[in-house]
Amino acid sequence: MVQTPISPDKKLSKLEGLKEKSNFLREPLATELLEDTTHFSENAIQLLKFHGSYQQDNRDNRVKGQEKDYQMMLRTRSPGGFIPAELYLTLERLSEEYGNHTLRVTTRQGFQIHGILKKNLKTTISEIVRSMGSTLGACGDLNRNVMAPPAPFKNKPEYQYAWEYANKIADLLTPQTGAYYEIWLDGEKVISAEEAEEVKAARQRNGNGTIFHDCEEPIYGKHYMPRKFKCSVTVPGDNSIDVYTHDVSLVVITNKKGKLEGFNILAGGGLGRTHKKEDTFPRIADPIGYVAKEDVYDLMKAIVATQRDYGDRSDRRHARMKYLLEDWGVDKFKAKVEEYFGKSIAPFKDLPKWKYQDFLGWHEQGDGKLFLGISVENGRVKNEGKFQLKTALREIIEQFHLPMRLTANHNIILYDIEPTQKQSIAKILTKRGIELNPEAIDPLIRYSMACPAFPTCGLAITESERALPGVIARLRTLLDHLGMAEENFVVRMTGCPNGCARPYMAELGFVGIVPETYQIWLGGTPDQTRLAKPYTDKMPVEDLETFFEPIFVYFKQNRQPEESFGIFCDRVGFDALRQFSANYTLGSYMETDTSKKRKFRKNQQRVSVPDELFPRLKDAAKQEGRPMNQIIADALNDYFTKRGNN
Structure with missing residues (x-):
């Protein structure tokens, strides 16, 4: 029994x-x-x-x-x-x-x-x-x-x-x-x-x-x-x-x-x-x-x-x-x-190394038909401004009656596509503002994940899905100013410690601990084969730039050839990261081009954008290939220059 x-x-x-x-x-x-x-x-x-x-x-x-x-x-x-x-x-x-x-x-x-x-x-x-x-x-x-x-x-x-x-x-x-x-x-x-x-x-x-x-x-x-x-x-x-x-x-x-x-x-x-x-x-x-x-x-x-x-x-x-x-x-x-x-379990068989793949873009599926992987930022299928993914998918499924597979990185794959349908499907998606070339997507966005968190999840301590786009934009701007524009790594965020977006396997994980404050986990791998470790217990999101600038600079100066950020953090150890950060002078490693140079002050204040302007700001950022906060900063500079307050 x-x-x-x-x-x-x-x-x-x-x-x-x-x-x-x-x-x-x-x-x-x-x-x-x-x-x-x-x-x-x-x-x-x-x-x-x-x-x-x-x-x-x-x-x-x-x-x-x-x-x-x-x-x-x-x-x-x-x-x-x-x-x-x-x-x-x-x-x-x-x-x-x-x-x-x-x-x-x-x-x-x-x-x-x-x-x-x-x-x-x-x-x-x-x-x-x-x-x-x-x-x-x-x-x-x-x-x-x-x-x-x-x-x-x-x-x-x-x-x-x-x-x-x-x-x-x-x-x-x-x-x-x-x-x-x-x-x-x-x-x-x-x-x-x-x-x-x-x-x-x-x-x-x-x-x-x-x-x-x-x-x-x-x-x-x-x-x-x-x-x-x-x-x-x-x-x-x-x-x-x-x-x-x-x-x-x-x-x-x-x-x-x-x-x-x-x-x-x-x-x-x-x-x-x-x-x-x-x-x-x-x-x-x-x-x-x-x-x-x-x-x-x-x-x-x-x-x-x-x-x-x-x-x-x-x-x-x-x-x-x-x-x-x-x-x-x-x-x-x-x-x-x-x-x-009722019997013995046989020994584990040797396996090749694991590799993460997202299957975005167009692929041949091996029987003469095609499949298409579509990036869905934070998994949210919606219509927002010029980006009308929800409408586009409905039009495609209604017209071509295609099955789909959802991915573990909350993207979508449409498959069993006849080659003759490729142009029509691409036209529908492009018309609705959907990027089909995965190489054109910022890798920080492409490989990121967030849980829903606020406002609906009862376990959420702080924001995740709604916060991650802004966090990614700020990370990208910081990397740009440090001369690391091509750098990318796996970023994941959750609004509580339950880990629904699997932040503990990321190279850089944000885990909500109190409102607008996150634990930072470092040291996972690009292929998600090793646990990250907690680096700091509380990082207010307003301190993001001042917190990560020394870490990124240390990474740039001491990485091995082709070494990823998460593997680097694990190799050098957290004591080395903390020691370098403690002795680092903020802004000392910024790009020398003064037209691009930004020095981030500790405890800088965030600027809120009205809800009705956010879709337009996001559209502009995508069209111009610039982070949203850079557009805001440039607009403010223009404003103060015209007023003579520069």
Whole structure:
């Protein structure tokens, strides 16, 4: 009999009791959905997550003495980032009818719709399901969206295997409760794709205590997982999905003829942490071993069962599987998995070096057709000024009925494009202000990520998505003035320490700690193969230039040939960076061209731009190839010169 080993002196968290009493994710959610209220209770909110939604309130619209501006965020479950044409058009329409008129690509290859009112939630979910989509398991204490490389290479069988098994693992670990269809579709079970027979059989196979017999949830049981559980499937060398950051990552192994033989397994990754709680920390996954393809489902069930039965259900901060690996060590974890698996796990096979790829621009997909990677800054699909990405995508999907894949760097890939369609598609995007040449995109923007944060995320401490464009512009201006105009590195920002934009793998990570102040993490790699480390606990965003100027100068003066910023910071060490910064005189290394020279003062004040002017400023910056703050500075110089105040 499967039990959850909990120390006698530890009490189960409140949420464990809620899951047990919910009748497999039904109550009190089902009852409260029928009530004429603007929001759900705290208990219903916890169950709502399993169905793919978070209750939020728009903090921009808070009015003292009035009820919060309650709204729902809805997230799709899209293994491998697959969004069929019909589903995209439905999501786009729903975002207009019930959402805030934007879609957001997540860093786990799904779409989010923000701003849905409680009264419209059932309609929104039911229409998504009827359009070949799902939100079940996109949030909550179970397996989340299974990630896979988004590149649609038809002539590289390993990519096709990664897609295939991302779907199959997602199906294997999908909740089996009927609650989802009962609540959102009045019991009508809409099936968008038939499960493979091998997956159905594997779900019911006992495997030494991996399942609960005669239970609505054979794999999860009535308590589901201790915390969220994240998986990915990738191919050797392709780290477009941050392979080390998942609870479990499978790496496709093929023979010389391209036939699937099995998978390498990594386990124990995860990035979420809590400020001032040193027992919480980011961790990268460890190599566990190799499994033959015919055993992959049983091994996945064994890993899930190990975390399900031995993960910490008393302290949710300590409940992720990464802490089980950290506490036990790889050998003990592997031994317990082998007990459930029923056999030994084979040794990990050698792999080539990992490389990050974003697949932007035009590519041949190997069957005579093309795919196009489109950069989506911070993942926000919207219309703003002359940049009309939302309209452009709708026009293209309506006209050409193309599928898309969402990427882990919150970009979009359109594929199965006939060569004869290329010119028409490019014309639509160019007309709507969308840049198709990836080399024309500032690399600081191209390789950056931010989480949504304010105003909707309830965990946000400070800004992220809305702040990062300005931060990137200021970094670029600083680099320009230091004679480092060609420099680029991976920048990621989050508004809290939970790490949704994976800042702890970046070369330069910003992690919100108090309003307008960030922890700075340095030392990750361009290919996301090593954790960054915390360099300073609190950097007010107003001090950005004075903080980074000495660090960038030290990098310029002491880097090795072709050495990236993150690798440099890790090599020289933080003590050297701090010592140089302490002895550095601000402005001493600026370009000597006085027409370009800027000296940044400590604690300089920021200048706000009216909302109605910001799109025009952004357009001008893109057209002229200049940072927004440089345009503002030049305009102010012209103003004071005309007044004779220079």
